[in-house]
Amino acid sequence: MSLSAAALWVLIGLLAAVTLVARNLFLVLPPRWQPRGAVEQALRVAPLAALLAITVPEIVRDLPLRLAAAPGWGAGALAVATDPRLAGALALLLVVRLTRKSLWGLVAGASVYLGLLALAG
């Protein structure tokens, strides 16, 4: 790392400012700038959209490689079904939908993921 100590603290200050501005932008704007009506309703899905945008690309990250390495439909299907990341996420999804408990879903998802990783050696 080539940054001096002073530059590093400047960076930390700038990052804190960036965080403060991003998280407060609409909280300090005049009320007429604040979203209302249909837009405000639609914004309720923002956390869902953000969390899916962060997680899904990571969940399916290895699939193209696994599919490319598997010749034919049968091998491809097996490669998808045994992908540890995807199988873990699907197990979590199933358990959360059935039990409505995220923690149980995490236990199931992590177990399937680590189990398949161990099997794959």
Place this chain on the structure above:
Amino acid sequence: MLRTMQPALRRHPVRWRAFRLGARCVVPSLPAMAAWGLVTGVAMVKVGLELLPALGMTFIVYSGTSQLTVLPLLATGTGVLAMAAAAAVANLRFVVYSALLSRHLRRVPLALRLGTGFWTIDGPVAAFMQQQRRGPLVQRVAFLNGANALTAAVWCGSSVAGIALAAVLPLGAELAYIGLLALFGITVPLLAGRPAWAAAAASVAVALAGADWPHRLGTFAAVLAGVAAALWAGRGRGPR
């Protein structure tokens, strides 16, 4: 902050109850926070940050998104302003969160509004929206701050643990993925109703298309696409 808030909260039982409810509701997202905090702490030390700057990043910046964006750039000798700009782009989804929260925090004094906005991150926002779907929520600021306080404690605690244990802990792709699974776990209960499913489909499609875009621009584009899809799917319906 929590120590100064607590006596005031205790004098106001309804507010105190909302604060504790917020803390309870955010519990499912805590494994994700713990895993990501640990991974971020280890990553900061591995990239060459010394103890004080690493603690500064944890407690002053308080943004895993910013930290994980600039850490690879620190290693490559990128300029300070370029790193701040990259973090600003990566943080754009929080601008959308601030728009979402603006109505709820409108009448709150400025200092409390800024403080609450600063430490409100994904888990507490998700818990807040989920609780709102269950019915009218009283003392919304106290609820948010209850969720924020516990989230911040877990994030900072695990990040410090990562900094302290970096020498003995491997970076751990497995741990990072389990943290991601935990985030996915708090996402699943939010999938209810036509606008939510439309938002999910649009967000996933754009996120996959933009997975390789720089500075997490794909994430921001996916959030915008999700909100636009929810707007489209909810047209003609009154407020619920």
